Amino acid sequence: MTGFSVADVRAQFPSLSIADDGKPRIYLDNPAGTQVPRHVIDRATHAMIEQNANLGGAFVTSEMARTLVDEAHVAAAHFYNAPSARDVIFGANMTTITLAMSRNLQKTLNITEGDEIVLSRMDHDSNVAPWLLVAEDTGATVKWIEFDTDTFEFPDDAIDKVLSDKTKIVAIGHASNCTGTINDVKSMCAKARSAGAISYVDAVQFAPHGVIDVQDIGCDFLVSSAYKFFGPHQGILYGRAEVLENLFSYQVRPALEHGAPAKFEIGTAPRETLAASLGAIEYIASLGNDGGADTPLSRSRVVSGMQAAMGHEMALTRQMISGLSSIKGVKVRGITSDNALARRVPTVAITMEGKNPGEAAKSMARDNIFMWSGHNYALEPINHMNLMKDGGVLRIGLAHYNTADEVDIMLERLEGLV
Numbered sequence: 001m002t003g004f005s006v007a008d009v010r011a012q013f014p015s016l017s018i019a020d021d022g023k024p025r026i027y028l029d030n031p032a033g034t035q036v037p038r039h040v041i042d043r044a045t046h047a048m049i050e051q052n053a054n055l056g057g058a059f060v061t062s063e064m065a066r067t068l069v070d071e072a073h074v075a076a077a078h079f080y081n082a083p084s085a086r087d088v089i090f091g092a093n094m095t096t097i098t099l100a101m102s103r104n105l106q107k108t109l110n111i112t113e114g115d116e117i118v119l120s121r122m123d124h125d126s127n128v129a130p131w132l133l134v135a136e137d138t139g140a141t142v143k144w145i146e147f148d149t150d151t152f153e154f155p156d157d158a159i160d161k162v163l164s165d166k167t168k169i170v171a172i173g174h175a176s177n178c179t180g181t182i183n184d185v186k187s188m189c190a191k192a193r194s195a196g197a198i199s200y201v202d203a204v205q206f207a208p209h210g211v212i213d214v215q216d217i218g219c220d221f222l223v224s225s226a227y228k229f230f231g232p233h234q235g236i237l238y239g240r241a242e243v244l245e246n247l248f249s250y251q252v253r254p255a256l257e258h259g260a261p262a263k264f265e266i267g268t269a270p271r272e273t274l275a276a277s278l279g280a281i282e283y284i285a286s287l288g289n290d291g292g293a294d295t296p297l298s299r300s301r302v303v304s305g306m307q308a309a310m311g312h313e314m315a316l317t318r319q320m321i322s323g324l325s326s327i328k329g330v331k332v333r334g335i336t337s338d339n340a341l342a343r344r345v346p347t348v349a350i351t352m353e354g355k356n357p358g359e360a361a362k363s364m365a366r367d368n369i370f371m372w373s374g375h376n377y378a379l380e381p382i383n384h385m386n387l388m389k390d391g392g393v394l395r396i397g398l399a400h401y402n403t404a405d406e407v408d409i410m411l412e413r414l415e416g417l418v
């Protein structure tokens with residue numbers, strides 16, 4: 001594709017043209033999962049027809065399956081800018097991977113009473129509960145990084161206040177699935193490293209909206225989920241090679257003979273979802289100007305594709321935030337200032353005076369406008385903002401395939417509702 005065209009993009013997603021009872025679907029539920037382009041579906045179909053065998057055989061389908069598994073790892077390394085495809089681990093989803101890794105780290109680091117784990121009040125529960133369970137099982141102490149409920153950001157020294165030479169793990173979010181805030185994970189990971197702690201970054205909500213560079217961030221681990229960036233239900237973890245090398249893995253014995261990534265990938269590699277994850281990364285790369293559809297996948301193509309999508313998203317975000325802010329009774333629970341929009345993803349949480357978020361989501365659904373309400377597993381942020389008693393928030397989330405018209409329709413309906 002040359003030049004970003006939302007019409008061209010939409011033509012690639014079969015689900016975007018579906019209507020129900022004559023009402024077109026308006027997908028603003030993207031923070032909970034995005035739609036899938038034809039290329040991703042074709043990749044999965046092709047894998048199930050042509051590349052369907054287990055690994056290690058001397059026959060053609062097994063060899064093809066091996067190539068596919070390797071290609072998916074290489075693509076994910078481009079997506080994260082990981083130094084090697086061996087640093088990339090595929091799993092069922094972010095939560096499953098994080099629960100497993102938390103156990104592996106607990107055992108390897110020998111976490112015990114007196115040790116400390118640093119968690120954030122802005123994170124999704126999948127980057128909170130696994131570490132709380134480690135603390136519960138070991139007697140380690142949990143320390144919290146608190147965000148400012150007026151700015152929706154962490155004060156610069158928030159992490160300094162809780163780090164110590166006892167800190168073993170720092171678990172932080174790249175972008176919040178509630179406030180939408182993008183955090184300065186680079187600086188937080190550097191501070192964690194200086195304290196001698198392992199950093200674990202949840203990039204699930206950031207991945208569809210920005211360029212990830214694990215080498216620049218300097219994290220030990222970073223994880224995202226392909227279904228949030230136009231792919232299948234699958235989680236993808238980056239681990240720093242030096243950490244992976246010595247990391248214990250709860251794994252079956254034959255797989256333990258291999259090093260990373262196989263040592264950490266539990267069970268038979270799911271060919272069709274690996275193919276679809278590869279397809280999602282290829283799809284993102286196709287959005288930029290860095291080569292045509294036949295150009296081989298590369299890091300620079302992934303970056304240019306993502307940047308093309310980001311340009312369109314930023315215009316939509318500006319339109320949506322300014323529209324929401326101008327509706328009387330609506331309060332955006334996140335960054336709204338025009339010159340700070342680059343510090344947020346287009347995952348936007350609002351509350352409405354006298355209107356329950358769940359009821360609002362139901363009313364919008366009657367017009368086939370999809371959005372989520374409640375806590376969306378962001379228990380800590382919702383509690384920190386004291387919003388649980390009012391039913392949480394109404395969450396409206398954009399993807400690069402949304403249009404200015406869709407945002408206008410949503411704003412008009414919401415204004416009528418409030």
Ligand SMILES: Cc1ncc(COP(=O)(O)O)c(C=O)c1O
Nearest residue numbers: 093094095124126177204205225
């Ligand atoms: C920020 C964030 N982290 C983690 C998760 C959980 O991801 P998964 O569904 O892949 O387990 C989500 C899902 O919504 C999320 O938004």
